[in-house]
Amino acid sequence: MTSAKEYDCIVIGAGVHGSFTAYELAKRNKKTLLLEQFILPHSRGSSHGQTRIIRKAYDHDFYTRMMEDNYELWAQLERESGVKLFRQTGLLVMGPENSKDYLNFKDTLEKNNIPTVHLHKGNFSKHIPNVTLAEGTAAMVDITAGVLFADRALKTAQDQFRKLGGVIRDNTMVTNIQPGPVVTVTTSAGVYRAKSIVITAGPWANRLLAHTGLQLPLEVVRINVCYWKEKVPGTYNVAKRFPCFLQTENKDTDEHIYGLPSNEYPGLVKICYHNGSPTDPDQRDKVTDRSDINVLKRFVSNCFPGLVPDPAVVESCMYTLTPDRHFVLDRHPAHSNIVIGAGFSGHGFKMGPLVGKLLSELSLGEMPSHDLSPFRIRRFQGHAKAAL
Numbered sequence: 013m014t015s016a017k018e019y020d021c022i023v024i025g026a027g028v029h030g031s032f033t034a035y036e037l038a039k040r041n042k043k044t045l046l047l048e049q050f051i052l053p054h055s056r057g058s059s060h061g062q063t064r065i066i067r068k069a070y071d072h073d074f075y076t077r078m079m080e081d082n083y084e085l086w087a088q089l090e091r092e093s094g095v096k097l098f099r100q101t102g103l104l105v106m107g108p109e110n111s112k113d114y115l116n117f118k119d120t121l122e123k124n125n126i127p128t129v130h131l132h133k134g135n136f137s138k139h140i141p142n143v144t145l146a147e148g149t150a151a152m153v154d155i156t157a158g159v160l161f162a163d164r165a166l167k168t169a170q171d172q173f174r175k176l177g178g179v180i181r182d183n184t185m186v187t188n189i190q191p192g193p194v195v196t197v198t199t200s201a202g203v204y205r206a207k208s209i210v211i212t213a214g215p216w217a218n219r220l221l222a223h224t225g226l227q228l229p230l231e232v233v234r235i236n237v238c239y240w241k242e243k244v245p246g247t248y249n250v251a252k253r254f255p256c257f258l259q260t261e262n263k264d265t266d267e268h269i270y271g272l273p274s275n276e277y278p279g280l281v282k283i284c285y286h287n288g289s290p291t292d293p294d295q296r297d298k299v300t301d302r303s304d305i306n307v308l309k310r311f312v313s314n315c316f317p318g319l320v321p322d323p324a325v326v327e328s329c330m331y332t333l334t335p336d337r338h339f340v341l342d343r344h345p346a347h348s349n350i351v352i353g354a355g356f357s358g359h360g361f362k363m364g365p366l367v368g369k370l371l372s373e374l375s376l377g378e379m380p381s382h383d384l385s386p387f388r389i390r391r392f393q394g395h396a397k398a399a400l
């Protein structure tokens with residue numbers, strides 16, 4: 013018999029990945045505790061905000077294959093909860109013709125038979141009105157893509173977890189982790205023990221891993237989340253199925269940009285730069301660098317004539333980047349009952365349901381249902397080190 017403070021598994025961090033991992037464990041009848049340092053919901057990590065892009069278009073095959081399962085798992089959660097979480101809009105992918113990044117996206121879509129419409133100067137504005145395709149830019153649409161209602165999705169995963177008997181303790185900061193056959197987790201509100209733990213602490217991952225003798229090569233950056241006003245309300249509206257878009261990296265113009273149709277703030281379109289300035293996660297709002305906004309202003313005035321080229325609202329969020337921009341989904345190298353989900357590098361939300369499943373499989377000592385070799389800690393070789 014386990015006592016009140018003993019669990020099969022403790023998940024640390026109630027962002028998208030911790031919430032889905034806890035939910036998966038509860039589905040498997042595991043007594044699970046989900047710990048969160050802030051009062052839920054909060055906007056101080058990486059999973060807040062009302063929208064995220066979901067897409068099969070990727071520059072690596074393994075992500076596109078993972079997305080096949082994710083679409084099914086998102087639909088399953090919608091069915092189980094009765095909550096609408098996804099709206100299909102398509103994703104416009106633009107990039108310099110013949111650039112490596114753009115061609116990688118194209119190859120992956122083709123290889124995986126993802127329904128795609130290829131656009132050219134002659135048919136572009138018929139499919140995508142009110143957007144200017146720059147000279148030398150190629151374009152295609154991943155039809156399967158769309159918008160995930162992010163805040164709602166996070167709450168739904170947490171609600172489903174609770175319905176299955178899972179326990180969430182928010183306003184509870186983990187202050188120490190003592191590895192062992194039974195892991196001891198010390199928090200601001202008491203001590204808990206579990207056969208295994210999963211660390212999904214987003215930008216704070218290394219701070220927690222320090223207690224376990226490990227540091228990963230993670231860089232935390234602040235993202236300016238910019239919203240741009242439509243000159244004529246409704247021009248780029250989600251209800252009219254204006255697509256999400258993604259501009260593959262353009263090293264000449266320094267552009268690496270994505271956007272979503274207006275939804276959360278009527279009349280405002282979210283367009284962001286896919287990188288930011290390094291920050292300590294607790295000092296996020298002290299970063300004042302807005303050089304990315306100048307790149308965005310130029311892009312908006314060149315490509316989106318229906319938007320005022322000055323952001324109407326700027327919010328903040330954080331990415332936790334790995335050197336190769338691939339996730340970390342692995343067991344701790346020295347403690348196999350400590351599982352790590354980290355480094356989601358600004359593209360992890362859509363993967364939440366499958367990441368939760370994979371992390372729960374790792375924590376139960378099972379063979380993961382996808383090949384996790386791109387996500388192993390050992391790829392960092394000399395860069396993952398013992399904590400000081």
Ligand SMILES: Cc1cc2nc3c(=O)[nH]c(=O)nc-3n(C[C@H](O)[C@H](O)[C@H](O)COP(=O)(O)OP(=O)(O)OC[C@H]3O[C@@H](n4cnc5c(N)ncnc54)[C@H](O)[C@@H]3O)c2cc1C
Pocket residue numbers: 024025026027028029030047048049050056057058059060063064065066184185186187212213214215216217220235237284329330331353354356357358359360361362363
């Ligand atoms: C502006 C922006 C746009 C994005 N757009 C997309 C997109 O369109 N599509 C997409 O797929 N992805 C997107 N992403 C990426 C995606 O949102 C992230 O990859 C994902 O949310 C990461 O979730 P997480 O659970 O790892 O981290 P988080 O959401 O940060 O969760 C970690 C949690 O751990 C808690 N925690 C940390 N330390 C402790 C502790 N000591 N004790 C207790 N709790 C602790 C934190 O408070 C936090 O709640 C975007 C991200 C940003 C910032």
